[in-house]
Amino acid sequence: MAIDALLKDFNEIANNPKAQLASYKSQGYKAIGCMPYYAPEELVHAAGMVPFGLWGTNDKYISLSKEYCASFYCSLAQLDLEMLLDGTLDDLDGVITSVLCDTLRPMSQNIRVAMEKMGKMPVIFLAHPQNRAKEYGIRYSISQYKNVKEELEKIAGKEITDQALSETIKVYNRNRQARRKFVKLVGDHPEAVSAVDRGAVLKASYFMRKEDHTEMLEELNKELEALPESNWQGVRLVTSGIICDNPTLLSIFDKNDIAIVADDVANESRSFRVDAPEEGDPMEALARQFGAQDYDVLLYDEESHQNRRADYVVNLVKENKADGLVVFMMTFCDPEEMEYPYLNKALNDAGVRHVKIGVDMQMRDFGQLETALQALADEVKANKAIF
Template sequence: MTDIEILLAQFEEIANNPKKQLEQYISEGKKVIGCYPYYVPEELIYAAGMIPMGLWGKRGNPNKAKEYFAPFYCSLVQMNLEMALNGDLQKLSGVVHTTLCDTLRPSSQNFRVAMDKIPMIFLAHPQNRKPEFGVEYTMAIYSKMLNQLEEIVGRKVSAGDIKEAIKVYNENRQAKREFVKNAGMHPELISAVQRSAVLKSSYFMEKHLHTTMLNELNKMLQASPIEEWHGTRVVTSGIICDNPSFLKILDDNRIAIAADDVAHESRSFRKDAPYNEDPIRSLAVQFADQDQDTILYDPSLNSRPSHIIDLVKNSNAQGVIVLMMTFCDPEEMEYPSLYNALKEAKIPCLKIGYNHQITDFGQARTSLQAFAEVLSMKN
């Protein structure tokens, strides 16, 4: 095994075993806070000396969660509740529940009722986040979140603690952005499966440790010569794209992920928190700066399609694969604008249905094979 392969195997081990990570933290006496998507200011949890762990569902079918949701709700939210009802989350000291989509709204109520033994930290982000009044509202709700975290951890968190956490997180975001670029330039060294594992593992790791490992990987990748890629390159877009069975189809067809517009991946680390004397304001401004996301109000109305076109151009990709999360109306609502913009820019686009329940991507395999051929002809 090369040094790169050894590191990648470590990332994969962590990404595929969140339960083991959780057990490890608990055995070390650390408190762990689960974080629903999207835009949870994990820095506050880190600053309080606790471990934030991402809750983005798990592969499988909802069973107990059906007691709370009709079938037409997204699998991510249903599987989070399923994990909770199965006892997988019982060792968490709290869960931060957001409300930025129409499934998360009732989900927050279902989670609170179903899991009354786990403190739920409710976080209703503003959509009018950019004006000063939006920033101030975000600061108010983040301050409340901090108070709840302090109660859980049993101590006050200082501004210095939060500033230090912001520094750690900014470094981690920077390392992830670099990795995305490096992975796009070295598809011969980083498969789609491995790329996903590297990014996913950060949801289950203490960020400074993830950064250390990732910086090492980035250094090795940057030192590697650029090789000609005998395949195609795409930008992926969607909520989540972490199923190894699906990603392996990309690898089998030599479709490299040159960049992504995936909520679970790049959308979550595009923006750093800018420096401010008040660290809560730093985090609020960071959220205000978030854009080009289907779940956020876009005051400029049309920034996302041009952002994705830029991603394609800047990463030398030839097409876009949209992973359409089943029953995700924000993604569905923004699809026609994206599709039309890509069509106008003559960028091929493939939409594939995606959710946590799919085990057989046979249909997707056929579509991806055909798409790869279309893209290779574009070369």
């Protein structure tokens, strides 16, 4: 299948998650909503159910969730609850809530109370350890995953066997590898995949069984690998933040000949950086995978005095020969706001051009954002013309 046809299919899935969910339900699958961050989707898959990513939405406003949420909760979390309340996600058979930030901790209980009050789906609570790489952290993760496993087994009506989980880990590792390869290929061939299409390919993975997504993505990767060497003359940027999946926002990149050649985005590359071990106890493998997650503003860093995450972002820009960085700052995201001064200093010290742009999933007018991106692009192009 040609590149354009594959990209069209990915866009259709990414832009119609409710239809995708209904399709799986019509095939007899049960589905479990997985809220950010690092939910053990493999357990859902091993139970024969479909993990369904809950990362807010770009086509709703916050209304019903105001009854449960403080106004300073980030829009991503509030819009997840909005969809659970207004019937958009009624096809789900349960939802997993994690608590890796100050908003998600109370939100997990808001969702539980709301679902109980309305007689809707069961809510599965998941608390990750911040000291995740130590042996006691690994043990704690395993205990939490066992709790999730038991709740999922009740919903599925079947046991999640070690064999099924081991096979699922292989399925997920293959998909993570395909997504990492895709990100690299887009960086090598920005002329072939627009920012909008890149976002759709990665977003679609949250609404598909990983086998289905991998099959399509490996075919796309094969087509991209066959392309001749790129002669891209536009601007090459790296993105960072929690989420930047709005097609209207991403179209601004395309209008200004800006390619996203790599990312440090939570619902993109951060989510598939690390594979799970394929040998040994599969539950421990999932715990060790989370223990190996690093360079994330939401995760505790024992060596934070060395500013390792900021160095990681700087190196990401340099390694991908990017012209700069765009930091998408989620409104009311305390971890990102507190980290930014350190990140800003590291970027300035390294001479990396960057711009910080505030985003909210209820935004419909991107005029200021477009101006900021145009200014950054013009600066890069002017500098290239001089040298």
